[in-house]
Amino acid sequence: MNETCTNAEQFLSELVVDLGLQLKVSAEMTDEGCMLDLQGEDSHFAHAENGELLDAFETLLFQIYGRQLDREHRFVVDADGYRQTRKKELQAMARFAGDQVRKNGRPFTFGVLNSTERRIIHTTLQLEEDLTSESVGDGRERRLQVRLR
Numbered sequence: 001m002n003e004t005c006t007n008a009e010q011f012l013s014e015l016v017v018d019l020g021l022q023l024k025v026s027a028e029m030t031d032e033g034c035m036l037d038l039q040g041e042d043s044h045f046a047h048a049e050n051g052e053l054l055d056a057f058e059t060l061l062f063q064i065y066g067r068q069l070d071r072e073h074r075f076v077v078d079a080d081g082y083r084q085t086r087k088k089e090l091q092a093m094a095r096f097a098g099d100q101v102r103k104n105g106r107p108f109t110f111g112v113l114n115s116t117e118r119r120i121i122h123t124t125l126q127l128e129e130d131l132t133s134e135s136v137g138d139g140r141e142r143r144l145q146v147r148l149r
Contacts, residue, residue: 023039034069
């Protein structure tokens with residue numbers, strides 16, 4: 001495991017203790033980046049409210065250690081397999097949106113999604129020859145739209 005991932009694991013371990021959460025942090029470096037997993041009695045807090053705490057931890061880690069990561073890597077914080085479950089949901093949503101666009105010919109615009117979630121949908125649809133996806137809008141108003149090519 002690289003030094004940045006080790007430092008992120010140590011920082012997050014100390015942070016969850018300071019927050020009074022009963023969680024153990026483990027980390028590993030993968031092709032995607034530094035994967036940090038939270039396990040313990042309080043793991044349900046981490047993925048409550050659509051994983052907002054997981055997102056906050058990722059944002060914090062990126063702000064502190066992001067410049068030390070290679071450009072193609074990122075921090076992914078997970079608990080109880082929440083991220084993998086969410087990824088499967090987003091892939092299903094992408095397929096549904098594609099079917100709707102093909103069926104009625106009108107663009108399909110998703111609600112609020114964070115950048116990681118938008119990326120999963122883009123990736124899911126990128127091999128579809130008759131569909132295109134793009135992010136439209138700025139800031140909190142940014143949405144993902146799927147339409148026919």
